[in-house]
Amino acid sequence: MDDLLQEFIAETRETLEALSGEIVAWESDPSDRNRLDAIFRFVHTVKGSCGFLDLPRLARLSHAAEDVLAAVRSGTRTPDTSLVNAVLAIVDRIGEIVEAIDAGAALADSGEDLLIAALDEGSEPETVAPAPSALTPRAPLRSVRLNVDLLDRMMSGMSDMVLARNELARRLRDDGVDPAVEAALERLSLTVAEMRDTVTRTRMQKIDALFSALPRMVRDTAAELGKSVNLHIEGADVELDREMIEMMRDPLVHIVRNAIDHGIEAPALRRVLGKREHGRLTVAARQSGNQIIIEIGDDGQGIDTERLIAKIAGTGRSERDLRALSDKARLDLIFEAGLTTKDEVTSISGRGVGMDVVRANIEQIGGRIDLHNNPGKGLRIAIHVPLTLSIISTIGVGVGDQRFAISRQAIEEIVRVGGDAIRIDMLGDTPAATVRERRMPLVDLSGTLGMTASGPPPMLVIVSVVGGSYALAVDAVLDHEELVIKPAAPAVMSTGLYAGQTLPDSGLPMLLLDCTGIATVAGLTFHREIVDEDDIPEISVAERPSALLFDDLDGVRRLVPLSVIDRVEPVSTDAIRFAAGRWRLSIDGRIIPLATQGEIGERLDVSVLRLRDGAMEIGYAIAEALDIVSLPDAIAPAREVGPVAGVVALDDEQIELLDVHWLFATHGEEGREESPPVCLIDGADTVWMTTFLKPVLEGAGYRVATRLSADETAAVVLTMDSGAPARIGAAPVVRLRQDRSANGINDDSIYRYDRGALLAALAERAGRCSGGQG
16 A cells, blocks of 8 residues: 555656646636646546545545536536636645655645635635646656666666776777677677666656746746736756756746746836836756756846945945946846845745855756846846766867867867868957858867967867857867766856866866857857747847958948858959859859959959858959948948949948849859758768768768658768678768778778778769769
8 A cells, every 4th residue: 555655646746746837827728628638637536546545635625626627627617717726726735735645744634625615606715826727648658666876876887887888999999909899899889878878868857847837836926926927938848867857946946936026027117118018937948068058037127236236235345346346246246145135025035045045056066057137128047057977979179288078969070270171260350260161250279278279270179059150179189988977066167168077988087068158258159038029129239230341352442241251261363264254263163153343453362252142152352351340220322223232331431332132133143052962971980980071071062961861862871881782772882991901802992081082982973873863
């Protein structure tokens, strides 16, 4: 019986966590039959279980709620606010009794008669809480409940197994390896990887378990304060360690209640301020490398730093010193111990026990908390927490004599600086990387970490973060390893540069880089606004589009919108010819139209703006690129249609603005660029081929994929499996080998570092394939 009771308690507790938010949704749409049915099934299940578990109080409460919900389902009762509040109160009481049973504590039954009476039609609303909605029915799962300590030992053992596997692989690489041993190690690695994922998932849980209680809490808190708040939840499917979810519960609740109490204004004040009467609160979760980022944003009044300073100065601190702080330091005053901006103590706030405790709890688990304040418009709080005891795939990078790890998930590609395709340019005093016609910000890792650079960076790691990508300059790219990641010390994590620490098979501790944090520290802000879909955003000066200021060939200073410029590069005039009635530029093995204003004359080279509209590309020859500026709002239009759209005022100077619509309409070639042929990487060593060959293949015009979608076919397959057939499906196969010399006269494989032979073989096989299909 004890086992049955514990199972009943666990299942009821889990269902209740998700149920409260569902009842709130049912209240907003009482006609939602699915949610009504789910609530009914819950109370019916509780009533049925109580019969053989001998829990008469639970049976009485659930029976009363079931009768009312049955009447609603049959159409004899109409769900109103009073009924929904009464049902919610019953559900709350069921939860309280279940927790008391689990704790072995006595719980008085006073007030339960009033709860049941409140269900009657026409009853006066008692102090019965508001209500949530229904739970989408879940398919029965085969499951067993395990002690958390056992899961911890499983994870720890799995971590040791991964480290041992890494050390074995390193020793075999160093000492040379027999093919049979290497094959056995590969099978072991696949088994370890599969077991690693399985064990990791035993501790992971959807963050919806943390978010599910928020709709009810937001509703009740807003009602208590006389406010109206719409809650939007994003990323509930993101998974986080179960223990981390429990440790995040109190900080999240505190921040959400603060947002409603301190941030979002009362409806009357919001109307005066020109805002919508209903406040907007967004709670979102996303994964970034080895971290989970939880963001809580509102469209309220933000943090009044002046009020903070006044409050803290009232405790004896020097107001002069407080006002001398930087903007970020002023904002961080919210974390002062004992601080409250409320003048009166309420049931929600005013006691001075707040954000300092929140930050301490988050830092205790290796996380950090960032504030993004927009006075008068809202506050966004970002909580970065690690995936503890997680094993992730990483790439090691070197800067000077230091080694760091980067999550493979965050890396798009790794390239070597050199040539025209991969280079570093300066836009004013700001470095930028150009990778095969794609320009992006450049962050020097050594400079960001406060280390002395030994010279120009030889390698670029293209990193993807939420909102964009950037190039990270490093000295060397090291091994690919699967590593066990644990939180670093709070002082290390608080820098915002690291996502955790690890111990690779070399035995030397290594830090995992936080790519999003590095971008923030370097000043690359990927900003997310909390915006109501129905609101029309205001255009501010900071939102003005950027433009490139340049001197044209005819001596006139002009502007062109930066958004259409793919890159700016010097070009020899030998590559420019007047052919077939227009100027054309030969570049990257292609011929593109070239527009000019003015004569090229005797110049040996010119700068070319390579302009793209997403389908076509044209070049525009200029004398010199000068600066990137904000494009003014006011434009005096040109009197005639042509290459100049109009004139703008920039620093009291009249500057012509190019008409890019006219340029593409006049000079653009008809037709769209063909989609590039697909090169499928298949078989073993996909990590090596993706890391080393993907940049080469994409530079040669292929799209590289490791798997194909249902409607996609490969033009050619690239593999390092010696026994691969001549064709895989309809696609021909190019095989690579590790040795320079071929293994026999019939060996048609190619040495993996013979770039010319590789590209020639791919072109020959892909051409034969396309010809055969045509």
